[in-house]
Amino acid sequence: MPVTLRGLSHSFPGTGVLFRGLDLDLRAGDLVALTGPSGSGKSTLLSLIARWERPAAGTVTWAGVTSVGWVFQNSHGVARRTALDHVTLPLLARGAGRADADRHALAIMERFGLAAVASRPFAALSGGEAQRLMLARAVAKAPSLLLVDEPTAQLGPTAAATVNRVLGELAMAETIVVVATHDADTRDACSRVVDLRRVPA
Numbered sequence: 001m002p003v004t005l006r007g008l009s010h011s012f013p014g015t016g017v018l019f020r021g022l023d024l025d026l027r028a029g030d031l032v033a034l035t036g037p038s039g040s041g042k043s044t045l046l047s048l049i050a051r052w053e054r055p056a057a058g059t060v061t062w063a064g065v066t067s068v069g070w071v072f073q074n075s076h077g078v079a080r081r082t083a084l085d086h087v088t089l090p091l092l093a094r095g096a097g098r099a100d101a102d103r104h105a106l107a108i109m110e111r112f113g114l115a116a117v118a119s120r121p122f123a124a125l126s127g128g129e130a131q132r133l134m135l136a137r138a139v140a141k142a143p144s145l146l147l148v149d150e151p152t153a154q155l156g157p158t159a160a161a162t163v164n165r166v167l168g169e170l171a172m173a174e175t176i177v178v179v180a181t182h183d184a185d186t187r188d189a190c191s192r193v194v195d196l197r198r199v200p201a
C-alpha cells in the first residue's frame, strides 16, 4: 500500500516556496520522521500526504490506502471515560466483541507502558500518559496511513522521553507512519528521516 509523492512543491501566500520537487515513496511498515526548522513545512507536508491540502505542483498518489489516522500535539480524550475505553472503542468500531476488544486494547496499552493506568479516567492521566494513549488508540484503529504531528511538543523532558521510548512501537506491518518532529530523540526512534532543510527550495 504505497504512497507516492512526485515533484511536490508548495507555498502559501507570504511564505515563499516551502519545498520544491519533493519525491518520496512510502510503504507499509515505514516509520518516517519529517524534520526541519520551524516553518519549513512539516505540518503542511502531513496535510498534503493526507490529501487534505492540494499541492501547488506535483502529485500525491495513494494505492490501497483505505483509512487515515492523525495524532495531534494536544491529546484529546473524554474526561470521565477510562484510558482503556479510549483504546477499546476503535476495536469495537472495527467489529470486535467487547471481551476481545478489551483484551486486545490492554495488550496494546501494555506495549505503550499504560497497563497500570488502564482503569483511570482520561482526565487523571499525566501529559505523557495521555499522549501515549493517543498513540495506542491510533494503533487500535490500524489505519493504512498514520500521521503524527509533534508528539512531544507539549511535554516536559521526562514525559517526552517516555513517548519517544514507545514511538518505535508504532511501526506496523500494514501501516505507513509519518511523524513531524523537532525532537532529535523522536527522529532517532524512526527508521527513515526526511529532512525538509535538505529539500532544494
Ligand SMILES: Nc1ncnc2c1ncn2[C@@H]1O[C@H](COP(=O)(O)OP(=O)(O)OP(=O)(O)O)[C@@H](O)[C@H]1O
Pocket (backbone or CB within 6 Å): 012, 013, 015, 018, 036, 037, 038, 039, 040, 041, 042, 043, 044, 045, 180, 182
Ligand atoms: N493555511 C495556511 N495559510 C497560510 N500560511 C500557512 C498555512 N499553513 C501554514 N502556513 C505557513 O506555512 C509555513 C509552514 O508551516 P508548517 O506549519 O507546515 O511548518 P512546520 O515546519 O510544521 O513548523 P513548526 O515546526 O513550527 O510546526 C509557515 O510559515 C506557516 O505560517
